[in-house]
Every structure is written in structure tokens, then in C-alpha cells.
Amino acid sequence: MLTDDGRPIFLQIAERIESDIIDGTLAEESQVPSTNEFAAFYRINPATAAKGVNRLVDDGILYKQRGIGMFVSPGARTVLMQRRREKFFDQYVQPLTREARKLGIEPDELAEMIRQGEHALQGGAQ
Amino acid sequence: MNTIIEVNDLTKKYRKSEALRGVNLALQPDRIYGLLGRNGAGKTTLMSILTAQGFASSGEVRVFGEHPYENERVLNRICFIRESQKYPDSFTAEHAFRSAALFFANWSQELADRLAADFQLPLRRTIKKLSRGQLSAVGVIIGLASRAEITFFDEPYLGLDAVARQLFYDRLVEDYSRHPRTVVLSSHLIDEVANLLEHVIVIDQGRIIMDDDADTIRGSAFTVVGSADKVWSFLGDREIVHTDNFASLASVTALGPLTENETRAAAELGLELAPVSLQQLIVRKTMSASSAASGVTNRSFSEAAR
Amino acid sequence: MNRVINVMRMQLTNRWVFIGIPLIIVAASFLLTLVIWSLVPEQGRYSGGAQAVMWYFFALGIQSLTLTFPFSQGLSITRRTFFFGTIALFSIIALITSVSYYLLGLLEQATGGWGVNGRFFALEWIAGGPWFHPIAFYFAVMMALFLIGFWAATIYKRWQATGLLSAGISVALVLVGTLYLIGSRQAWGQVGAFLGAQSQLDVAGWLAVLAVVLAGGSFLTLRRTEP
Numbered sequence: 001m002l003t004d005d006g007r008p009i010f011l012q013i014a015e016r017i018e019s020d021i022i023d024g025t026l027a028e029e030s031q032v033p034s035t036n037e038f039a040a041f042y043r044i045n046p047a048t049a050a051k052g053v054n055r056l057v058d059d060g061i062l063y064k065q066r067g068i069g070m071f072v073s074p075g076a077r078t079v080l081m082q083r084r085r086e087k088f089f090d091q092y093v094q095p096l097t098r099e100a101r102k103l104g105i106e107p108d109e110l111a112e113m114i115r116q117g118e119h120a121l122q123g124g125a126q
Numbered sequence: 127m128n129t130i131i132e133v134n135d136l137t138k139k140y141r142k143s144e145a146l147r148g149v150n151l152a153l154q155p156d157r158i159y160g161l162l163g164r165n166g167a168g169k170t171t172l173m174s175i176l177t178a179q180g181f182a183s184s185g186e187v188r189v190f191g192e193h194p195y196e197n198e199r200v201l202n203r204i205c206f207i208r209e210s211q212k213y214p215d216s217f218t219a220e221h222a223f224r225s226a227a228l229f230f231a232n233w234s235q236e237l238a239d240r241l242a243a244d245f246q247l248p249l250r251r252t253i254k255k256l257s258r259g260q261l262s263a264v265g266v267i268i269g270l271a272s273r274a275e276i277t278f279f280d281e282p283y284l285g286l287d288a289v290a291r292q293l294f295y296d297r298l299v300e301d302y303s304r305h306p307r308t309v310v311l312s313s314h315l316i317d318e319v320a321n322l323l324e325h326v327i328v329i330d331q332g333r334i335i336m337d338d339d340a341d342t343i344r345g346s347a348f349t350v351v352g353s354a355d356k357v358w359s360f361l362g363d364r365e366i367v368h369t370d371n372f373a374s375l376a377s378v379t380a381l382g383p384l385t386e387n388e389t390r391a392a393a394e395l396g397l398e399l400a401p402v403s404l405q406q407l408i409v410r411k412t413m414s415a416s417s418a419a420s421g422v423t424n425r426s427f428s429e430a431a432r
Numbered sequence: 433m434n435r436v437i438n439v440m441r442m443q444l445t446n447r448w449v450f451i452g453i454p455l456i457i458v459a460a461s462f463l464l465t466l467v468i469w470s471l472v473p474e475q476g477r478y479s480g481g482a483q484a485v486m487w488y489f490f491a492l493g494i495q496s497l498t499l500t501f502p503f504s505q506g507l508s509i510t511r512r513t514f515f516f517g518t519i520a521l522f523s524i525i526a527l528i529t530s531v532s533y534y535l536l537g538l539l540e541q542a543t544g545g546w547g548v549n550g551r552f553f554a555l556e557w558i559a560g561g562p563w564f565h566p567i568a569f570y571f572a573v574m575m576a577l578f579l580i581g582f583w584a585a586t587i588y589k590r591w592q593a594t595g596l597l598s599a600g601i602s603v604a605l606v607l608v609g610t611l612y613l614i615g616s617r618q619a620w621g622q623v624g625a626f627l628g629a630q631s632q633l634d635v636a637g638w639l640a641v642l643a644v645v646l647a648g649g650s651f652l653t654l655r656r657t658e659p
Contacts, residue, residue, distance in 0.1 A: 008344045009341060040303070043321055045299070045321065045323060045340075047158075051341070094393070178510075202508060204508050206506065206508070208506065212502040212659070213499065214495070214503055216446045216448060216449050217445070225442040225445050225503070229438060229507040229508060229509060
């Protein structure tokens with residue numbers, strides 16, 4: 001469910017759809033639920049849902065087919081992943097290193113921890 | 127865009143108090159408005175005057191471009207069931223719905239029947255024997271099934287349990303999607319309705335203190351927490367909504383969007399940034415409006431503390 | 433106009449209120465009267481029981497304002513439409529009741545007072561004269577009673593207890609003033625003669641004037657009443 005964490009709801013909706021596209025829940029060329037379905041599912045104002053969806057349409061991530069509905073654009077996943085990668089440093093690496101410095105964790109030690117984390121993930125996946 | 131409700135400098139005085147003080151509003155069609163505020167802030171008084179059930183002391187109200195008082199062209203398109211709505215003594219919920227069907231042109235009996243089943247409302251019991259929640263359900267059903275072009279809901283959740291309240295919100299979104307209309311939802315349970323609203327009007331002690339798109343308001347404030355001197359130097363001359371001091375720490379809610387650079391700067395200063403929910407912001411604003419009215423601002427409070 | 437008729441239909445949504453209960457009241461008071469008559473000597477067999485239903489309509493006048501008016505506001509009905517719909521419905525009910533009383537009065541006379549020489553519907557003074565005299569009398573009494581209840585409730589709704597108290601005191605003052613005036617001029621004899629000379633049609637006329645005044649007062653009061 002969505003949280004009222006102070007960020008505009010339409011942004012949260014857009015991000016949610018983006019995440020679904022990145023992890024493959026919404027495949028390219030597959031149909032996306034209508035704005036009214038989004039509104040009913042997330043219990044939000046339909047106009048807000050439309051605003052979130054239209055943002056992705058303007059962005060070229062989704063495309064509309066008149067009278068049928070909305071679909072995920074071909075190549076959308078690659079574009080989205082590229083964008084998320086660009087933000088990855090600011091969003092995750094910087095806070096991580098800042099916290100590490102606060103706790104006195106050396107960069108080498110941090111790198112080792114990341115390797116261990118990756119290892120644990122692979123173990124979990126097997 | 128065409129305004130369907132216009133309010134100019136509206137004032138309502140009772141013998142000893144002022145319920146509305148210089149209210150100005152303009153509402154657009156086909157949106158869900160939240161009319162938020164504390165109990166006694168003036169929500170019901172405002173809706174009463176908009177629907178000509180009550181009378182203004184001064185100021186002007188126009189609905190669909192006309193005065194609503196004794197005006198069937200306007201009233202035919204409006205529905206306002208008040209929180210303390212009265213029904214004839216002998217009436218059952220079924221009688222009330224049958225009466226409503228006579229007067230609301232867009233009345234959907236199908237929807238009324240479905241909602242009555244959803245709320246498990248006893249249709250054949252006289253209304254005066256219903257519980258508070260069931261009484262609220264009767265009002266909610268008339269409001270939704272009327273499909274009036276402007277529908278006012280006056281704290282429609284009183285006595286309803288969490289399940290029934292959710293049911294109301296779900297049915298409202300669902301029916302609104304299919305039959306767009308203007309909905310004014312008065313509430314003091316802000317968290318519950320926040321996501322349903324497209325536009326938010328906050329009323330406090332008879333004054334409008336906020337009137338903006340819900341999404342604009344959501345991005346409009348943040349809270350910063352950290353050591354007091356760093357917090358204040360970071361904030362500069364931003365407008366402060368609320369301050370909490372704790373030992374050498376300060377937690378300050380301030381207005382204005384943050385740029386990415388500012389977010390980074392805050393992180394480098396070791397300050398914690400937190401978004402402010404609609405409810406938090408309204409509570410803060412209402413509190414600062416009250417204290418401003420009593421001659422003390424939060425800013426002067428916090429500065430005195432420094 | 434259509435909405436005025438809808439107000440009448442709304443008032444009749446629960447048919448018991450305007451039709452079922454009044455019928456029961458008339459039937460019950462009539463049957464009760466028959467029982468009492470069987471216990472008293474033939475000379476004393478007359479009854480004012482027919483007025484019971486009129487007091488019920490007085491109470492209904494109060495209720496249509498205190499509860500039905502706020503409900504009508506919730507259904508976006510204008511005060512004007514509510515007023516005319518309610519008065520129109522009640523006029524029709526009062527007319528039907530008056531005609532029924534007249535017809536039952538004829539039946540009463542034809543059956544020799546229901547076989548027991550009783551008087552329930554066709555009381556001496558009321559039943560005399562041409563057919564429209566008793567009908568006009570019953571109708572005027574019912575309208576006046578209904579409107580007294582309606583206006584009093586409107587005054588209460590608009591100005592609460594203070595308003596009703598002031599209205600009550602004003603009415604009392606006017607009555608006391610009139611009595612004093614009659615007394616101080618030693619005119620009781622003339623007044624008695626005047627009252628004794630009134631036919632039921634004359635009284636109906638006075639009550640009709642009163643009813644029109646009450647209706648006008650109710651409407652003006654209701655125009656600015658909040659539910």
C-alpha cells in the first residue's frame with residue numbers, strides 16, 4: 001500500500017509502476033491497469049492515479065492505444081534501469097559511506113562487507 | 127476553468143462567537159475536496175450555508191453561478207446530509223431512501239440497495255432505533271446514491287467501524303470514477319482520507335488556513351532534526367511551522383521544497399530530513415494558527431529558547 | 433409543482449402516519465364510546481370522542497416541522513416547496529376527514545343513533561343546516577389545530593424556548609387584555625349573546641381567518657428557519 005510519507009502520491013504511483021517494469025512484473029508490450037483500477041486498488045483519488053500514469057506516458061515509458069488502454073513501451077525496462085543506476089550513487093552509496101565513516105568502518109572493510117552481502121544473496125537464491 | 131462554488135468574504139456570527147470569518151473559496155467541478163479541520167472549526171456551518179440550509183451573517187455565496195437560497199435550479203443538483211441529520215420518527219431506512227429517490231434526479235436505487243447490503247443495514251427498522259454507525263450509514267448511502275453534482279459528506283464516519291469506513295472510501299472512489307462529480311468530504315480523520323483527496327481546504331477557527339492541491343501540499347514541508355545550531359543555520363530564513371526542542375536537539379518543521387543540493391547539504395551536516403504527512407502538516411499548521419491567534423508564534427518561542 | 437407533489441408523496445411514504453393511525457384512532461374512540469353508551473342511560477348518549485383524531489393532527493403538525501422539515505432540507509427541498517406540499521397534503525386529509533364525518537353523521541341519524549340513540553359524529557349544534565355547514569366546520573377546526581402546532585414548532589425551531597415562551601406570553605397577554613376589556617366595560621352580557629348567536633358556519637369562518645393568519649405566520653417564520 002501507499003504511505004502518506006509526505007511525497008506526492010502521483011510520484012509514488014509512477015515509481016511503483018516503474019519498479020514493476022524493472023522487476024518484470026509488468027512485461028514490455030503488456031497492458032497496464034486503467035487509472036480507475038489503480039485508484040480502486042491503491043484507494044487513491046482517480047485524478048491522482050491518472051497524473052502518475054500520465055507522467056509515465058509523457059516520459060515514453062507507457063503508451064496509450066485509443067479505446068484499448070495503456071501498454072508498457074518496448075525498451076522501457078532498459079531506460080528505467082539506466083536511470084536508476086544513475087541515481088544509485090546518490091541514493092545508496094553516499095549515505096552508506098557517510099554512515100560507515102561515522103562508525104569508523106574503513107573503505108576496505110566496507111567493500112568486504114558488500115562482497116559478503118552479495119554472497120549471502122546468492123546463497124539465499126540457491 | 128469554470129467555478130461551481132464561489133464564496134466571497136463569508137462571515138457567520140452567532141450571539142457570542144464567530145463561526146466563519148472572511149472565508150473565500152472557489153471550487154472546480156468533478157473533484158474530490160477535503161474540508162478538514164478540528165471539531166467546531168466551522169466545517170458544518172460552511173456546508174450549511176453553501177446548501178442554503180443555514181444563513182450567512184455577511185458575504186456572498188454562489189453555487190452554479192446563482193444564489194442557492196430557495197433556488198430549486200441550484201438545490202436540485204446538491205446533496206448535503208448533515209452529521210446530525212434528523213429523520214421523521216416513523217421512518218425506516220427504506221422510507222428514507224424512497225423519499226430521497228423522489229428528489230434526486232440521478233438517484234441510483236441499485237447503488238443504494240448494494241450499499242445497504244454492504245453496510246448490513248436493517249432496512250425495516252425505524253431509524254430512531256438504529257445505532258450511531260447505522261445512522262451514519264443511512265446518510266452515507268443517501269449521499270452516494272444521490273449522485274448529485276455536488277455532494278457534501280459531513281463527517282460521515284461517526285460510529286462506523288474500521289471495516290465500514292474502508293467500505294465507504296472504496297465505494298466513493300469506485301462510484302466517483304464511473305460518475306465523476308464534485309465531492310466535499312468533511313473530516314477530522316485526515317490520515318484516513320488523505321489519499322482520496324485531490325484538493326485540500328483546511329479551516330481553523332472559522333478561517334481558511336490552507337487551500338491547495340493535495341500533492342502540492344504534500345511536497346510543501348519537511349522536518350529537519352539535529353543539533354539545534356546546525357538546524358537553524360541550515361534553515362536560514364525559511365518559514366517555520368513548528369519547533370520542538372529536546373536537550374541540544376531541535377526538530378523543526380519548515381515550508382518550501384528542498385533542492386537536491388540542499389538535501390545533500392543536510393546529510394553532510396549530519397541532519398536528518400523527514401517528509402511531513404498531510405495530517406502532520408495540518409496539525410502543525412492548526413497549532414501554529416491557534417498560538418498565533420493568542421499572540422505567541424512558534425518562531426519567537428524557539429528564538430527565546432536559543 | 434412536481435416537487436410540491438413529491439413532498440406530499442414523501443409525507444405519505446409511511447402510510448400509517450397520515451392514514452392508518454387516524455383511522456385506528458377514530459375507530460377505537462368510536463368503539464370505546466359504544467361500550468360506554470351501553471353502560472349509561474339513554475338520555476346521556478352523546479360523545480365528543482370524534483375530536484380525538486383532531487388532536488392527533490395537532491401533534492402531527494408539530495412533528496412535520498421538527499423532524500420532517502430537517503429531513504426535507506437534507507433532500508434539497510426549498511422551504512417554500514416543503515411548506516406548500518405539507519399544507520396541501522394536510523388540507524386534502526382534513527377535507528376527506530370532514531366529508532367522512534358528515535357522511536357518518538348522516539348514517540348516525542338514519543340509524544337512530546346507531547340503534548341506541550347515541551350522538552358521536554352528528555352533534556346537535558354542528559350537524560344542523562345544509563351539508564356544507566358541518567363539513568366547513570370540521571375542516572376549519574382541523575386546519576386551525578394543525579397550523580397552531582405547525583407554527584408553534586416553527587417558532588421553537590427558529591428561536592428555541594425563548595421564542596416559544598415570548599409567543600406564549602404574547603398570546604396570553606392578548607387574551608387577558610381582551611377579558612379585562614370585556615370585564616371593565618361590563619360587556620359580558622353582550623359577548624355571551626354574540627357567542628350564543630354564532631352558527632357553526634360563523635365559527636368555521638372565524639377559524640378559517642385564524643388558519644390563514646397562522647399559515648402566513650408559519651410561512652414567514654419558516655423562511656429563515658435553520659434545520
